[in-house]
Amino acid sequence: DVKVTQSSRYLxxxxxxxVFLECVQDMDHENMFWYRQDPGLGLRLIYFSYDVKxxxxxxxxxxxxxxxxxxxxxxxxxxxxxxxxxxxxxxxSTPDYYNEQFFGPGTRLTVL
Amino acid sequence: DQQVKQNSPSLSVQEGRISILNCDYxxxxxxxxxxxxxxxxxxxxxxxxxxxxxxxxxxxxFTVFLNKSAKHLSLHIVPSQPGDSAVYxxxxxxxxxxxxxxxxxxxxxxx
Numbered sequence: 001d002v003k004v005t006q007s008s009r010y011l012x013x014x015x016x017x018x019v020f021l022e023c024v025q026d027m028d029h030e031n032m033f034w035y036r037q038d039p040g041l042g043l044r045l046i047y048f049s050y051d052v053k054x055x056x057x058x059x060x061x062x063x064x065x066x067x068x069x070x071x072x073x074x075x076x077x078x079x080x081x082x083x084x085x086x087x088x089x090x091x092x093s094t095p096d097y098y099n100e101q102f103f104g105p106g107t108r109l110t111v112l
Numbered sequence: 113d114q115q116v117k118q119n120s121p122s123l124s125v126q127e128g129r130i131s132i133l134n135c136d137y138x139x140x141x142x143x144x145x146x147x148x149x150x151x152x153x154x155x156x157x158x159x160x161x162x163x164x165x166x167x168x169x170x171x172x173x174f175t176v177f178l179n180k181s182a183k184h185l186s187l188h189i190v191p192s193q194p195g196d197s198a199v200y201x202x203x204x205x206x207x208x209x210x211x212x213x214x215x216x217x218x219x220x221x222x223x
Contacts, residue, residue: 035213042216
């Protein structure tokens with residue numbers, strides 16, 4: 001079974017802090033994604049990566065950056081957390097095009 | 113502007129009956145569609161998908177129908193079970209990579 005793990009289930013940070021969310025997949029997938037989920041808005045794509053050291057902006061990249069130094073690990077960075085970044089963050093991976101994406105359990109981030 | 117719309121925020125169905133969840137899209141370049149189910153505090157799990165070259169795909173109790181001319185797809189669950197109670201997301205794919213999700217529909221199956 002594909003397993004996608006995220007470093008924390010719940011996280012509370014203060015405004016202005018730098019926040020790292022980590023995601024690891026164990027199936028050698030090429031593609032990895034970061035989404036945020038907000039009520040009434042569904043899942044919105046923040047960033048994605050096709051390969052190591054490759055990254056592409058999604059639909060809402062402002063205020064975020066990413067890092068992919070190893071194939072199995074994709075990190076989302078909030079350079080200076082703000083209250084409007086309070087959300088559920090979901091990581092996903094997929095092996096190829098036209099394939100389902102496999103999701104991690106999510107990180108509920110609260111920024112105070 | 114949302115390219116994938118799920119216009120019903122919630123749906124309540126009696127156990128054993130059919131659940132029909134609807135999804136509309138605006139981008140005619142979408143060529144692959146998926147449905148995901150999500151329980152609280154868990155990540156979404158894949159349910160079923162359909163390519164734009166088909167109009168129906170079935171997997172057990174789940175069937176997805178695609179009407180390309182109307183830019184509409186639907187998920188049928190027959191028979192509905194209490195364990196099906198979850199949020200259902202419709203998603204569309206363009207050029208085989210990025211997914212665009214709808215806002216989700218909360219399904220409640222009453223026993």
